Amino acid sequence: xxxxxxxxxxxxxxxxxxxxxxxxxxxxxxxxxxxxxxxxxxxxxxxxxxxxxxxxxxxxxxxxxxxxxxxxxxxxxxxxxxxxxxxxxxxxxxxxxxxxxxxxxxxxxxxx
Amino acid sequence: xxxxxxxxxxxxxxxxxxxxxxxxxxxxxxxxxxxxxxxxxxxxxxxxxxxxxxxxxxxxxxxxxxxxxxxxxxxxxxxxxxxxxxxxxxxxxxxxxxxxxxxxxxxxxxxxx
Numbered sequence: 001x002x003x004x005x006x007x008x009x010x011x012x013x014x015x016x017x018x019x020x021x022x023x024x025x026x027x028x029x030x031x032x033x034x035x036x037x038x039x040x041x042x043x044x045x046x047x048x049x050x051x052x053x054x055x056x057x058x059x060x061x062x063x064x065x066x067x068x069x070x071x072x073x074x075x076x077x078x079x080x081x082x083x084x085x086x087x088x089x090x091x092x093x094x095x096x097x098x099x100x101x102x103x104x105x106x107x108x109x110x111x112x
Numbered sequence: 113x114x115x116x117x118x119x120x121x122x123x124x125x126x127x128x129x130x131x132x133x134x135x136x137x138x139x140x141x142x143x144x145x146x147x148x149x150x151x152x153x154x155x156x157x158x159x160x161x162x163x164x165x166x167x168x169x170x171x172x173x174x175x176x177x178x179x180x181x182x183x184x185x186x187x188x189x190x191x192x193x194x195x196x197x198x199x200x201x202x203x204x205x206x207x208x209x210x211x212x213x214x215x216x217x218x219x220x221x222x223x224x225x
Contacts, residue, residue, distance in 0.1 A: 009152070034213070043116070043202055043216030044155070089154060098143050098162055098206070099170065100214060104154040 003027045004092050006103035014111050019077040021106050023090035026071065030092040034100065035064060035075050038087045047088075048075070080110045115139070116217040118203050124223045131190040133220050135203030141215075142208040144186035146170075146178060148199040149219070155202065161186055162208070193224045 005024045013019045023033075031052040036044035050057040050064045050073065057064050063076045077084055087107050091100040119134035137144065145160040147170075157170030159178040167178050175197060179187045186205075190197055200221050204214040 004154075006154075036216075041121075041218070043204075043218050045216070046213050049213070091155075098208070099145065099157055099160055101157075102147075102155040104152055 002104075003030075004090060004101050004103040006088075006090060006106050008106050009104070010107040010109070012109045012111060013080050015082060016079045019075075019080045019084065019108055019110070021075040021077075021088050021090075021108065023073045023075075023103055024071060025073075025092050027092070027094065027101075028071070029094045030101075031095045032093040033064070033066060033073050034091045034093075035062075036089045036091060036102075038089065038105070044089060077108075080108075082110050082112060084108060085110045116203055116205055116215050118201075118217040118220050120220050121218065122221050122223075124225065125190075125193050126225055127194060129190075129193050129224075131193050131222065131224075133188040133190075133201055133203075133222070135186045135188070135205075135217055136184050137186075137205040137215070138184065139205065139207075139215075140183065141205035142183075143206045143214075144180065145204040145206075145214060146176075146186065146188045147202045147204065148172070149202055150199055158188065193222075195224050198222060198224045 034049040035047040038044040066073045087105045090103045116137045146158045147155040161167045161180040177189045203217045206214045
């Protein structure tokens with residue numbers, strides 16, 4: 001039972017354009033969402049997060065949007081850079097919980 | 113900077129062997145986690161610990177056990193390794209209540225032959 005789903009295994013975007021990564025969840029009790037980025041042979045690193053009381057959070061080139069009614073969040077990267085090529089995981093946390101539930105990941109490739 | 117160190121980057125073991133994966137964090141975090149990462153399945157939680165000597169099962173605990181005798185160290189044990197435990201294993205730690213930002217080690221790629 002996959003509570004957090006990233007339905008696109010891969011995405012290819014041209015350098016300078018916008019990258020949009022999507023994530024859907026099924027558990028309405030999730031109240032905090034995070035995006036992690038993973039390079040090969042390294043552990044995931046935290047990128048950006050959003051609380052369920054917000055619908056948008058921005059940090060430089062990265063913006064996360066949350067649509068609670070649709071149980072959907074997205075990560076926008078603009079402009080995309082070659083160093084953004086990585087696997088991106090979305091994750092969600094239930095209220096009061098310490099553990100995170102991760103999606104399957106989306107491999108983003110930025111083409112020059 | 114938070115540092116989470118996993119003792120081995122690569123391990124090759126034989127079926128039936130007992131395997132220990134070690135993880136150490138240097139930021140006095142209360143919570144520690146073990147995940148495995150498999151293609152198409154993302155990160156799946158095996159076990160986590162929120163305090164010394166405390167542990168809770170994650171989503172896929174079968175075939176694994178853990179030990180946390182000291183706050184900074186969390187060990188994952190494969191009692192009798194099997195080929196379906198070939199995977200990338202990731203350790204993470206987090207502070208209690210800090211938005212659950214987990215900090216990860218570089219991972220251990222385990223091959224069971």
